[in-house]
Amino acid sequence: MNAKVNRHEFADRLTLGDTLAKDIAGKLDAAVKARGKASLAVSGGGTPKLMFAVLAEQEIDWSKVSITLVDERWVDESSDRSNAALVKHHLIAHEAHVATFLPLFDKAHADDVDAALADVGKRVDALGKPFDVVVLGMGPDGHTASFFPGGDHLAQALDLDGKQSVLSMRADGAGEPRITLSLPRVLDTRALYLHIEGNDKKAILDKVIGGEDLPIAAVLKQDRTAVDVYWSP
Numbered sequence: 001m002n003a004k005v006n007r008h009e010f011a012d013r014l015t016l017g018d019t020l021a022k023d024i025a026g027k028l029d030a031a032v033k034a035r036g037k038a039s040l041a042v043s044g045g046g047t048p049k050l051m052f053a054v055l056a057e058q059e060i061d062w063s064k065v066s067i068t069l070v071d072e073r074w075v076d077e078s079s080d081r082s083n084a085a086l087v088k089h090h091l092i093a094h095e096a097h098v099a100t101f102l103p104l105f106d107k108a109h110a111d112d113v114d115a116a117l118a119d120v121g122k123r124v125d126a127l128g129k130p131f132d133v134v135v136l137g138m139g140p141d142g143h144t145a146s147f148f149p150g151g152d153h154l155a156q157a158l159d160l161d162g163k164q165s166v167l168s169m170r171a172d173g174a175g176e177p178r179i180t181l182s183l184p185r186v187l188d189t190r191a192l193y194l195h196i197e198g199n200d201k202k203a204i205l206d207k208v209i210g211g212e213d214l215p216i217a218a219v220l221k222q223d224r225t226a227v228d229v230y231w232s233p
């Protein structure tokens with residue numbers, strides 16, 4: 001296991017969401033003060049909602065902050081499966097409504113995620129490297145970003161020497177085709193958080209730490225970037 005995995009446990013989801021949001025805001029604020037801009041890549045799914053609500057209320061210079069996604073289901077924002085819709089409703093709001101948001105779904109290639117990769121990759125890279133903050137989640141099958149077990153491009157996505165910033169992913173259990181940042185692009189960040197909740201997910205984490213080979217292991221076992229794991233029941 002990577003010696004740079006720092007585990008933080010919280011009594012409940014509210015406390016976790018509050019603490020993580022304020023920690024992220026502190027990093028973005030420091031980035032804006034040091035370099036005049038900040039970048040944040042967030043995950044979708046259900047877990048981040050509470051944290052997004054607190055983060056959106058933090059008083060930093062959001063006009064200098066660019067936000068994108070770690071991964072996306074290849075669906076339009078009108079779908080309740082859209083991670084972009086989640087971010088727009090819960091994070092690009094309140095103080096943060098002036099932040100710039102870069103979605104990964106590209107309407108021009110709505111029928112073909114692979115046709116969108118070159119353009120979306122360029123847009124993501126135009127945010128600059130490294131990201132200031134990346135926040136990962138984890139699904140009950142041990143996927144993180146859209147690194148799904150059995151995914152058709154899993155090996156390429158996890159290749160630490162890979163050059164693509166974004167890849168497509170199809171897998172049983174993933175639902176729609178996906179677009180995902182690659183592992184090297186995820187790790188190219190000044191701060192990396194893994195946000196997970198519930199005893200089931202803690203058990204998965206413990207299994208992976210014990211040696212089980214699920215995609216999340218690729219994040220926990222690399223030694224390029226330290227990972228702060230934030231967990232609550």
Ligand SMILES: O=C1O[C@H](COP(=O)(O)O)[C@@H](O)[C@H](O)[C@H]1O
Nearest residue numbers: 043044045046047071137138139
């Ligand atoms: O499909 C996805 O799932 C994971 C985990 O979501 P959760 O609902 O279990 O929190 C998420 O991190 C990822 O961004 C999303 O596309």
